[in-house]
Amino acid sequence: MSGDLAGHAAIVTGGGQGIGRGIARALADEGADVAIFDINKPVAEDAAAEVRAGGRRALALDVDVTDLARAEAATAEVLAAFGRLDVLVNNAGWTPNEPFADSAPETWHKIVAINYLSVLNCTRAALRAMVPARGGRIVSIASDAARVGTPREAVYAGAKAAIMGFSKSLAAEVARHGITVNVVSPATVDTPLLRGMLTSEQIERRERANPMGRLGRPEDVAAAVVFFASPRAGYVTGQVLSVNGGVVRAG
Numbered sequence: 482m483s484g485d486l487a488g489h490a491a492i493v494t495g496g497g498q499g500i501g502r503g504i505a506r507a508l509a510d511e512g513a514d515v516a517i518f519d520i521n522k523p524v525a526e527d528a529a530a531e532v533r534a535g536g537r538r539a540l541a542l543d544v545d546v547t548d549l550a551r552a553e554a555a556t557a558e559v560l561a562a563f564g565r566l567d568v569l570v571n572n573a574g575w576t577p578n579e580p581f582a583d584s585a586p587e588t589w590h591k592i593v594a595i596n597y598l599s600v601l602n603c604t605r606a607a608l609r610a611m612v613p614a615r616g617g618r619i620v621s622i623a624s625d626a627a628r629v630g631t632p633r634e635a636v637y638a639g640a641k642a643a644i645m646g647f648s649k650s651l652a653a654e655v656a657r658h659g660i661t662v663n664v665v666s667p668a669t670v671d672t673p674l675l676r677g678m679l680t681s682e683q684i685e686r687r688e689r690a691n692p693m694g695r696l697g698r699p700e701d702v703a704a705a706v707v708f709f710a711s712p713r714a715g716y717v718t719g720q721v722l723s724v725n726g727g728v729v730r731a732g
């Protein structure tokens with residue numbers, strides 16, 4: 482804990498459980514006040530209570546990040562409560578586990594909305610505060626599925642690749658405002674999403690395949706987010722950092 486984020490304010494989408502919750506906790510440990518945007522209000526309340534127990538301010542907001550108007554209204558609530566917005570972490574995401582040939586267009590639209598359009602919604606809402614403030618950190622959680630391809634996750638992998646292209650382009654656009662835009666790309670992380678998708682046998686197989694002999698943990702991903710969010714990373718932008726125990730080593 483460096484206290485690098487003391488006095489800063491952050492939004493974490495999907496911060497109620499899994500990786501997002503680990504990110505919310507880690508940002509608060511560094512001194513940030515944290516707003517959690519989640520469609521699951523009870524878990525968001527739990528996560529906020531955890532942040533408050535650590536001495537920081539927290540908000541739990543019922544936000545479907547696929548809804549631009551709601552993302553904008555919730556961002557305004559954060560500004561009213563904390564008086565500033567320094568960090569946006571686009572973490573909310575979802576995928577079913579099914580072959581593309583069997584999937585329905587309604588499912589594609591849902592995957593693209595949750596994993597990609599949500600990033601556009603929350604990022605534009607945040608930029609409206611960050612540009613006039615002449616500074617900010619935007620970090621989005623993609624997936625190594627986008628870097629190497631994963632069967633049964635084709636649409637999701639495409640949406641996560643879109644986050645990478647978007648972030649690199651936006652990084653070049655907003656650097657002159659003192660805003661950085663980066664991506665953290667996990668492989669397999671032990672979360673409720675993963676436990677709902679894979680059998681315990683499949684999970685054990687992934688543990689064995691990882692050079693570190695284990696799956697990622699939310700705190701592994703959170704450490705990379707904290708780095709990108711910190712003032713020390715002010716000259717790092719447009720980058721994708723994989724956090725995966727070495728299981729994917731593509732440059």
Ligand SMILES: NC(=O)c1ccc[n+]([C@@H]2O[C@H](COP(=O)([O-])OP(=O)(O)OC[C@H]3O[C@@H](n4cnc5c(N)ncnc54)[C@H](O)[C@@H]3O)[C@@H](O)[C@H]2O)c1
Binds near residue numbers: 501520595672
């Ligand atoms: N777990 C993994 O192995 C893994 C690997 C690579 C990338 N990721 C990515 O990491 C991120 C977090 O994944 P996780 O495993 O912690 O998932 P999770 O399902 O455990 O948690 C996701 C959280 O997002 C919330 N959420 C879902 N849809 C939302 C919406 N429309 N609006 C607001 N909140 C919403 C959920 O309520 C939940 O609290 C996702 O973007 C996921 O794609 C996960």
